[in-house]
Amino acid sequence: xxxxxxxxxxxxxxxxxxxxxxxxxxxxxxxxxxxxxxxxxxxxxxxxxxxxxxxxxxxxxxxxxxxxxxxxxxxxxxxxxxxxxxxxxxxxxxxxxxxxxxxxxxxxxxxxxxxxxxxxxxxxxxxxxxxxxxxxxxxxxxxxxxxxxxxxxxxxxxxxxxxxxxxxxxxxxxxxxxxxxxxxxxxxxxxxxxxxxxxxxxxxxxxxxxxxxxxxxxxxxxxxxxxxxxxxxxxxxxxxxxxxxxxxxxxxx
Numbered sequence: 635x636x637x638x639x640x641x642x643x644x645x646x647x648x649x650x651x652x653x654x655x656x657x658x659x660x661x662x663x664x665x666x667x668x669x670x671x672x673x674x675x676x677x678x679x680x681x682x683x684x685x686x687x688x689x690x691x692x693x694x695x696x697x698x699x700x701x702x703x704x705x706x707x708x709x710x711x712x713x714x715x716x717x718x719x720x721x722x723x724x725x726x727x728x729x730x731x732x733x734x735x736x737x738x739x740x741x742x743x744x745x746x747x748x749x750x751x752x753x754x755x756x757x758x759x760x761x762x763x764x765x766x767x768x769x770x771x772x773x774x775x776x777x778x779x780x781x782x783x784x785x786x787x788x789x790x791x792x793x794x795x796x797x798x799x800x801x802x803x804x805x806x807x808x809x810x811x812x813x814x815x816x817x818x819x820x821x822x823x824x825x826x827x828x829x830x831x832x833x834x835x836x837x838x839x840x841x842x843x844x845x846x847x848x849x850x851x852x853x854x855x856x857x858x859x860x861x862x863x864x865x866x867x868x869x870x871x872x873x874x875x876x877x878x879x880x881x882x883x884x885x886x887x
Contacts, residue, residue: 652704654697657711659752661745665718668749669697670711670756671704681786681887682709682758684750684778686771688854689728691721695768695854706880709758713749715742715774732770736794739801743781746774750783762786762887766879767793769851772812779808779838787886789813789879791853795821795829806838811882813875815848819864843878845871 652674659666669692673680683703687696692712700710715735722728735742746765754760763785767775772793779788780797787809795812810833814821826842833840848871850864851857857867 652701654700654712657752657756659748661717661748664720666714666745666748667718668692668712668714668752669700670709670752671700672709672757673707674704675707680707680709680759681762681764682711682753682756683883684746684753684763684765684785685710685712686715686746686749686765686767686774687712688769688771688851689722689725689732691716693856695856696771699766699768708883709753709756711749711753711756711758713746713771713774715745728770735770736773737798739777739797742774743777743783746778747781747783750778750785760784764789764883764887767791768853769793776810776812779806779810780804780836782807787811787882789882791875792818792848792850796825797832799828803832803835806833806836806840808838809882809886810838810840811879812840812842813853813878814842814844815850815852815868815871816844816846817848817861818850820850841878841882843875845874847871 654669654671657668657670685696696712703710764787765775765778765785766789768791772790775788775790785808789811791813792815848868849861849866852868853872855867857865860866
């Protein structure tokens with residue numbers, strides 16, 4: 635009985651210790667390094683979640699999200715959007731990079747698609763893929779939907795909602811969930827309304843959820859606790875949006 639107990643304990647420990655591993659891939663000559671993790675409990679039936687990080691690149695918040703999703707039985711992959719020698723050192727550099735990728739959205743879409751391919755290579759079921767993103771990554775999740783990448787759905791957490799109005803309207807096939815801080819100073823009411831109209835015009839299956847007393851970056855504990863700064867963690871909104879994402883995943887996968 636003692637040995638049986640030890641075997642069960644060792645097996646459980648192995649299943650609980652799935653770790654993020656770096657994955658090197660490329661966009662032409664540019665070296666990209668993402669982070670991949672497999673289901674912690676050996677589940678083989680669930681799909682994969684592509685995580686698009688915020689503007690500073692792969693951070694603790696994205697890694698924590700990947701680990702939590704792994705514990706729920708999902709394959710997860712964190713995309714490297716910027717590539718080697720292009721990572722921002724401060725928020726000013728990050729802002730410039732974000733501006734570039736929003737303007738050159740096809741480049742952003744290409745980087746997302748490359749990461750999506752890596753997620754599938756890791757073992758995720760290609761018929762059960764969802765893209766999620768935070769802040770700049772939330773914009774990327776919406777770009778995955780606008781590009782009609784082969785995914786079931788996308789989730790944007792406090793992401794930029796807008797797009798260049800001169801871009802052609804296309805039908806969006808992926809299910810869309812946008813989790814938004816009701817007091818986010820970086821997304822005016824006009825932008826919210828424009829996004830909702832875009833979703834209607836695109837004949838998308840979409841949900842838009844606003845969280846009271848939440849500003850930008852409300853899911854990330856590293857954002858601090860000062861809403862007056864425009865970006866701050868809100869535990870209640872973070873927990874609610876996480877549960878809304880889980881409900882969304884259960885429905886579409």
